[in-house]
Amino acid sequence: MKTALSAAVVLGGLAARATAQCRLLPGDAGWPDAAAWAALNETVNGRLVASVPIGHVCHDPTYDADACAALQKGWTRPMTHLGSSSSVMQPFFANQSCDPFTEQSKPCQLGNYVSYAVNVSSAGDIQAAVRFATKNNIRLVVRNTGHDYFGRSTGAGALAIWTHYLDSIDFFPFSDASYNGTAMKIGAGVMGYQAVQAADAAGLVAVTGECPTVGLAGFTMGAGHSALSTSFGLGADQVLAYEVVTADGQLVTASPTHNSDLYWALSGGGPGTYGVVASMTVRTYPAAMIGGASIALSAAYTTPEKFQQALAALHALLPNMTDLGADIIYTATNSVLQISPVTVFNSTGEYVNTTVLAPFTARLAALGIPFRAQYTTLSYLDHYATYLGPLPNGNLAVSSYQFGSRLIPRSVLLYNNTALQSVLQNLTSHGVILAGSAADYRSKTMTTTTTTTTTTTTTATLLKKNDSANAVLPQWRDTTVQLQLITRWNNTPSAWDAMLAEQRRMTEEYVPQLESVTPGGGAYVNEADFRLQEWKRDFFGVNYGRLMSIKAKWDPEGVFWVLKGVGSDRWAVDGEGRLCRTDQD
Numbered sequence: 001m002k003t004a005l006s007a008a009v010v011l012g013g014l015a016a017r018a019t020a021q022c023r024l025l026p027g028d029a030g031w032p033d034a035a036a037w038a039a040l041n042e043t044v045n046g047r048l049v050a051s052v053p054i055g056h057v058c059h060d061p062t063y064d065a066d067a068c069a070a071l072q073k074g075w076t077r078p079m080t081h082l083g084s085s086s087s088v089m090q091p092f093f094a095n096q097s098c099d100p101f102t103e104q105s106k107p108c109q110l111g112n113y114v115s116y117a118v119n120v121s122s123a124g125d126i127q128a129a130v131r132f133a134t135k136n137n138i139r140l141v142v143r144n145t146g147h148d149y150f151g152r153s154t155g156a157g158a159l160a161i162w163t164h165y166l167d168s169i170d171f172f173p174f175s176d177a178s179y180n181g182t183a184m185k186i187g188a189g190v191m192g193y194q195a196v197q198a199a200d201a202a203g204l205v206a207v208t209g210e211c212p213t214v215g216l217a218g219f220t221m222g223a224g225h226s227a228l229s230t231s232f233g234l235g236a237d238q239v240l241a242y243e244v245v246t247a248d249g250q251l252v253t254a255s256p257t258h259n260s261d262l263y264w265a266l267s268g269g270g271p272g273t274y275g276v277v278a279s280m281t282v283r284t285y286p287a288a289m290i291g292g293a294s295i296a297l298s299a300a301y302t303t304p305e306k307f308q309q310a311l312a313a314l315h316a317l318l319p320n321m322t323d324l325g326a327d328i329i330y331t332a333t334n335s336v337l338q339i340s341p342v343t344v345f346n347s348t349g350e351y352v353n354t355t356v357l358a359p360f361t362a363r364l365a366a367l368g369i370p371f372r373a374q375y376t377t378l379s380y381l382d383h384y385a386t387y388l389g390p391l392p393n394g395n396l397a398v399s400s401y402q403f404g405s406r407l408i409p410r411s412v413l414l415y416n417n418t419a420l421q422s423v424l425q426n427l428t429s430h431g432v433i434l435a436g437s438a439a440d441y442r443s444k445t446m447t448t449t450t451t452t453t454t455t456t457t458t459t460a461t462l463l464k465k466n467d468s469a470n471a472v473l474p475q476w477r478d479t480t481v482q483l484q485l486i487t488r489w490n491n492t493p494s495a496w497d498a499m500l501a502e503q504r505r506m507t508e509e510y511v512p513q514l515e516s517v518t519p520g521g522g523a524y525v526n527e528a529d530f531r532l533q534e535w536k537r538d539f540f541g542v543n544y545g546r547l548m549s550i551k552a553k554w555d556p557e558g559v560f561w562v563l564k565g566v567g568s569d570r571w572a573v574d575g576e577g578r579l580c581r582t583d584q585d
């Protein structure tokens, strides 16, 4: 494939680049001149930002020893990157451009960082940016936090629509044919902790990511697993309506009754693909106390065999725990297991201790494995801050890891846990870290079309695989664990090649072992190996064809392109970072 295509691109040469077959890069003929950028800046009321990567303080001529040391120290904290219009939290996609750990004498270059960003304050700013990019054949990127695992919020020569400051949150009662309850309308920049805090102040809870700084919009478009998913479903299940700027620069509403195809695709069909979400109206729920817990144990206080038995017991018990109303987040290596937190909505720490975790702690006692446990009864905000905080930064490091993943079906935990455990044991013995988010991921909100009676309740409704109120990969509904495989990322510049070798192992060795015990399964488009080969099948499954036709309808020219998004294989990024069509005659 590569040879034929690159020959065509090379032969097409510069002539092809001047056409719409490739997006322009700075320096190309046709790249907007200073006056054109100034005119855009005027249209957006001075909110156009020319990128200055935050790593510039570590490079001549703007080197500043103190600022550089502080940046290096804070590099793995999300907060370090959030105020920047260009920074990304997956170092592979920054590709060592203006890297704070490379030599001071190496010039700070943009590389894969966006060239410009519009620091948007309204849907009108988004429209202006979309129109400017399409008119001038410039690559467009939608960027909120820069958390993306696939570098989907960055790109060479791109104009970014930077949504971070669209952070309004309003609560109101909502009533229509599908839902009567409380709701909030949020700007596209709202992050998890902001929604959790605001909902708490309003006596409500909202479904957000476990990481406090993950943006709700990107989370929702991918699917969105939450510490409240067992009670309320995925993030994508919460949306009542979107305001969206489409590829032609129009602002439209997408809901079950307006532009319902776009609504369906935006809700789980992958981020950054169908349009730019300006706001979302999502369900909220009356607050209740949360039963919580954390448990930690170490192989240092038992034998390796017994430690593995404890890990196997946890996995065997996860379906029962989710049936009892729990969400369980855990990490494991071959020497440490940490469950933090267990979350049960409208419950108590005592219930978690004596009912949810009792079979597991009894098993640990039987194995003679000592463990540390904590049980709590807290508001959701306090629970979130205790186990997933401190807010706002959270306890997860960024720029520190590489990822692969697989959705683990409930049936595998029930009927083939032994095979799963031998894979997990082998993976951890090779240094892979496991990070699991276990819940009952069935929708609690959708109208079922599989039964004769139509139910729209907040209790679990059993959805068959093809229920399609939104574009969430159907395999999610049979999933008990979203299991991530993690290897460390070393920021030392000389470790680059070793990190690429780790990527190859993730793709070629680690993920396939999990695939072998989860036939017919899938993977989470927001938390996966970005090199996954069978991405259409694994991220979008039976929905791919329908998503592709919605993409073709709303974005026929491919204005919105993200790595491994629906329709993305009609384009490719070359060695210079240039985005070019691959499907032209």
Ligand SMILES: Cc1cc2nc3c(=O)[nH]c(=O)nc-3n(C[C@H](O)[C@H](O)[C@H](O)COP(=O)(O)OP(=O)(O)OC[C@H]3O[C@@H](n4cnc5c(N)ncnc54)[C@H](O)[C@@H]3O)c2cc1C
Pocket (backbone or CB within 6 Å): 089, 141, 142, 143, 144, 145, 146, 147, 148, 149, 152, 153, 163, 188, 208, 209, 210, 211, 213, 214, 215, 216, 217, 218, 219, 221, 222, 223, 224, 225, 226, 271, 272, 273, 275, 276, 277, 278, 396, 397, 398, 526, 527, 562
């Ligand atoms: C530390 C960490 C913890 C995480 N925890 C969870 C978790 O608990 N649950 C979970 O489900 N996922 C989690 N994720 C994955 C997360 O869902 C994705 O990284 C997601 O892409 C983050 O969205 P963002 O807007 O914050 O990031 P960005 O990198 O800013 O954007 C991500 C993608 O969303 C698109 N996008 C963002 N805003 C818009 C918009 N307004 N319109 C159109 N497209 C848009 C971007 O184009 C890009 O493709 C986690 C990730 C990290 C790094």
Ligand SMILES: *[C@@H]1O[C@H](CO)[C@@H](O)[C@H](O)[C@H]1NC(C)=O
Pocket (backbone or CB within 6 Å): 041, 045, 046, 047, 048, 049, 050
């Ligand atoms: C846009 O205008 C503002 C206000 O005049 C200015 O501060 C900013 O530097 C301009 N942006 C660019 C990229 O020139």
Ligand SMILES: *[C@@H]1O[C@H](CO)[C@@H](O)[C@H](O)[C@H]1NC(C)=O
Pocket (backbone or CB within 6 Å): 049, 083, 084, 085, 119, 121, 165
């Ligand atoms: C972006 O806009 C916000 C206000 O909406 C402002 O506080 C912030 O400083 C701006 N950031 C940049 C980099 O221009």
Ligand SMILES: *[C@@H]1O[C@H](CO)[C@@H](O)[C@H](O)[C@H]1NC(C)=O
Pocket (backbone or CB within 6 Å): 175, 176, 177, 178, 179, 180, 456
């Ligand atoms: C919400 O309330 C309205 C008015 O009472 C009613 O018509 C509608 O069917 C209700 N929706 C649901 C999902 O119950």
Ligand SMILES: *[C@@H]1O[C@H](CO)[C@@H](O)[C@H](O)[C@H]1NC(C)=O
Pocket (backbone or CB within 6 Å): 286, 287, 288, 346
């Ligand atoms: C909590 O559970 C009780 C019954 O156990 C129920 O009456 C109440 O409505 C629930 N509260 C919420 C907010 O779901």
Ligand SMILES: *[C@@H]1O[C@H](CO)[C@@H](O)[C@H](O)[C@H]1NC(C)=O
Pocket (backbone or CB within 6 Å): 316, 317, 320, 359
């Ligand atoms: C889960 O609960 C069911 C019903 O109570 C029980 O039969 C089963 O043994 C439990 N599973 C495990 C692994 O203990």
Ligand SMILES: *[C@@H]1O[C@H](CO)[C@@H](O)[C@H](O)[C@H]1NC(C)=O
Pocket (backbone or CB within 6 Å): 353, 354, 358, 374, 375
């Ligand atoms: C957990 O429950 C057991 C009884 O099942 C009890 O002995 C123990 O003290 C409880 N732990 C905490 C921390 O409450």
Ligand SMILES: *[C@@H]1O[C@H](CO)[C@@H](O)[C@H](O)[C@H]1NC(C)=O
Pocket (backbone or CB within 6 Å): 465, 466, 542
């Ligand atoms: C699900 O839908 C797809 C595409 O519409 C169809 O090919 C498949 O047979 C359906 N599967 C089931 C179980 O109905």
Ligand SMILES: *[C@@H]1O[C@H](CO)[C@@H](O)[C@H](O)[C@H]1NC(C)=O
Pocket (backbone or CB within 6 Å): 426, 427, 430, 509, 510, 513
């Ligand atoms: C265990 O993992 C290693 C490293 O990925 C792999 O080479 C090996 O084949 C695996 N062993 C088994 C039994 O799958």
Ligand SMILES: *[C@@H]1O[C@H](CO)[C@@H](O)[C@H](O)[C@H]1NC(C)=O
Pocket (backbone or CB within 6 Å): 415, 416, 419, 516, 517
């Ligand atoms: C369990 O998984 C293995 C593959 O690792 C497979 O060969 C076997 O058939 C599976 N067993 C069941 C009961 O699904």
Ligand SMILES: *[C@@H]1O[C@H](CO)[C@@H](O)[C@H](O)[C@H]1NC(C)=O
Pocket (backbone or CB within 6 Å): 092, 093, 095, 112, 574, 575, 576, 577
């Ligand atoms: C990183 O930059 C090199 C050139 O320095 C280029 O060949 C490569 O494709 C880039 N990789 C990414 C992921 O952008």
